[in-house]
Amino acid sequence: MILTPSLRKLALTTHVIFSIGWIGAVLVFLALAATGLTSQEEGLVRAVYLVMDLITWWVIVPLALGGFLTGIISSIGTRWGLFQYYWVVIKLVLTLLSTIVLMIHTQPIGQLSVAAASSAPFGATLQKTQLQMVIASGAALLVLIVLTVLSVYKPRGLTRYGQRKQRKDIETLTIRPAAH
């Protein structure tokens, strides 16, 4: 089903807000994760991990799910389709993978925030998890930037399904008798 021009604009606006918002939130997360890893101030480190857990659940997860959902609507509701262009398929796969990896990381993020909230000293045992947060958010940022570049440049490549569909659409148009 193709969206009307005004609904398409609404879907695209929402999609850009969610997906580009996701990038901004991951940037903030990366800054916090780097501070948590390198700072010597225990109070600051604890605060950082408490905030990271909050922004994960209240900002990053909703933006990721919203970006994914509005991306699907913007695809099936327009001539782009979901499986006709490689750039859309790549976005679908990378966004899906990024969202799954994000959901897996909510567990170690939760671990860090529980440790930050407890009165026990912030142990060296968590250092690996702290480093993991910096690496994961840096990698997520790179993937999200690649997705944005793909979205704006929209490389032409059609999938096999896309080629078949376009051929069929042209045939339907040429076979249809002229209206009197």
Ligand code: HEM
């Ligand atoms: C984090 C992930 C994503 C980012 C950063 C992102 C970013 C963007 C941006 C900036 C645009 C506007 C481009 C323009 O109009 O010039 C756009 C459009 C679009 N996106 Fe995404 N997107 C993401 C995920 C997805 C997903 C999962 C899909 C679906 C598989 C998708 C499908 C589309 C489509 C079809 C358009 C064009 C819509 C139209 O022309 O009306 N996007 N995206």
